[in-house]
Amino acid sequence: xxxxxxxxxxxxxxxxxxxxxxxxxxxxxxxxxxxxxxxxxxxxxxxxxxxxxxxxxxxxxxxxxxxxxxxxxxxxxxxxxxxxxxxxxxxxxxxxxxxxxxxxxxxxxxxxxxxxxxxxxxxxxxxxxxxxxxxxxxxxxxxxxxxxxxxxxxxxxxxxxxxxxxxxxxxxxxxxxxxxxxxxxxxxxxxxxxxxxxxxxxxxxxxxxxxxxxxxxxxxxxxxxxxxxxxxxxxxxxxxxxxxxxxxxxxxxxxxxxxxxxxxxxxxxxxxxxxxxxxxxxxxxxxxxxxxxxxxxxxxxxxxxxxxxxxxxxxxxxxxxxxxxxxxxxxxxxxxxxxxxxxxxxxxxxxxxxxxxxxxxxxxxxxxxxxxxxxxxxxxxxxxxxxxxxxxxxxxxxxxxxxxxxxxxxxxxxxxxxxxxxxxxxxxxxxxxxxx
Numbered sequence: 001x002x003x004x005x006x007x008x009x010x011x012x013x014x015x016x017x018x019x020x021x022x023x024x025x026x027x028x029x030x031x032x033x034x035x036x037x038x039x040x041x042x043x044x045x046x047x048x049x050x051x052x053x054x055x056x057x058x059x060x061x062x063x064x065x066x067x068x069x070x071x072x073x074x075x076x077x078x079x080x081x082x083x084x085x086x087x088x089x090x091x092x093x094x095x096x097x098x099x100x101x102x103x104x105x106x107x108x109x110x111x112x113x114x115x116x117x118x119x120x121x122x123x124x125x126x127x128x129x130x131x132x133x134x135x136x137x138x139x140x141x142x143x144x145x146x147x148x149x150x151x152x153x154x155x156x157x158x159x160x161x162x163x164x165x166x167x168x169x170x171x172x173x174x175x176x177x178x179x180x181x182x183x184x185x186x187x188x189x190x191x192x193x194x195x196x197x198x199x200x201x202x203x204x205x206x207x208x209x210x211x212x213x214x215x216x217x218x219x220x221x222x223x224x225x226x227x228x229x230x231x232x233x234x235x236x237x238x239x240x241x242x243x244x245x246x247x248x249x250x251x252x253x254x255x256x257x258x259x260x261x262x263x264x265x266x267x268x269x270x271x272x273x274x275x276x277x278x279x280x281x282x283x284x285x286x287x288x289x290x291x292x293x294x295x296x297x298x299x300x301x302x303x304x305x306x307x308x309x310x311x312x313x314x315x316x317x318x319x320x321x322x323x324x325x326x327x328x329x330x331x332x333x334x335x336x337x338x339x340x341x342x343x344x345x346x347x348x349x350x351x352x353x354x355x356x357x358x359x360x361x362x363x364x365x366x367x368x369x370x371x372x373x374x375x376x377x378x379x380x381x382x383x384x385x386x387x388x389x390x391x392x393x394x395x396x397x398x399x400x401x402x403x404x405x406x407x408x409x410x411x412x413x414x415x416x417x418x419x420x421x422x423x424x425x426x427x428x429x430x431x432x433x434x435x436x
Contacts, residue, residue: 017303127313135305160280
């Protein structure tokens with residue numbers, strides 16, 4: 001059996017996990033593929049660390065281009081991360097006729113359209129299961145398992161760092177900064193956690209998922225993105241009293257006028273399975289017309305879980321490496337010439353329910369003013385919670401859950417409420433999804 005020869009770019013956490021799992025389970029994987037998968041060359045700037053991991057079983061180099069241009073390499077695994085260097089290396093590998101496996105969601109979210117077009121021209125595959133959800137096989141589900149369905153919407157927890165922080169804030173009553181510090185101490189958050197806590201990482205992944213769900217190009221720039229840095233303990237507590245949990249959700253929804261693509265803190269009914277996904281775990285809820293709701297749950301990061309997805313891609317590529325290019329599963333699930341120009345809707349056109357917490361003066365007529373403003377904008381109240389002030393306070397929290405309305409209407413209502421300067425000192429608002 002002629003081995004499939006693999007070049008590995010980057011041997012950090014995921015690269016090390018990939019090397020270890022592939023070596024450890026080589027016999028089992030060979031039985032599944034019919035040919036051995038062997039990493040023959042590894043490129044990394046830290047050759048000393050690479051030597052420790054590989055123990056002399058692969059040729060080492062600090063020149064990644066010597067791997068992408070090696071005529072003996074069949075598949076290149078890109079695990080360097082980042083944008084521009086990874087883009088150049090992946091395009092170089094494609095130009096040299098190599099199939100590519102990557103876990104780099106940022107690269108594909110920003111440059112995926114260019115990369116997939118180049119791969120299509122060169123008749124090679126680019127596999128990226130590990131780019132979304134770590135070990136969860138959501139890419140395969142969307143590209144193959146749900147191919148008979150029209151996907152209606154997707155709601156996903158696809159960033160373990162933010163899910164850990166929100167879980168700790170809810171369970172232990174700690175503030176955001178304390179929870180972030182503990183996430184960093186436990187290795188769940190980077191020293192610079194910006195991409196995670198500001199929602200950028202989740203937006204990268206949503207752009208890829210939405211393209212496969214709806215048959216559209218990758219639209220990362222059009223994803224509305226908000227993080228969790230302004231979440232307050234009060235809102236977590238009030239949400240719980242009203243029967244909701246607070247999660248950072250990535251949402252893609254099909255509508256007649258276009259598609260919604262958004263990442264933001266979201267109140268979810270506590271009875272929903274996805275509302276009970278805690279800690280660093282990930283989950284993707286997919287609503288489709290034929291099968292209904294399906295939930296994909298598991299570890300969204302880590303060396304070995306992500307390595308599991310990388311190796312699954314290697315196996316897929318190895319099985320199809322001699323297949324006619326026209327018979328392979330398309331990169332974004334739909335044939336390249338069948339992607340639609342369905343527009344991504346502006347945020348003002350989004351339709352959902354909302355949570356509003358208002359700090360109001362404890363005086364007659366204030367609530368009437370607020371409810372009139374909401375009514376004037378066509379915003380109906382679904383539930384309300386009024387918290388009685390203590391004897392020392394002259395202000396009280398008034399919490400409102402609205403029925404479904406537009407973002408434009410809720411922003412107009414909030415603007416008018418904020419004009420009640422003499423009787424109003426603040427408003428916090430969050431979006432809600434009942435996921436039905």
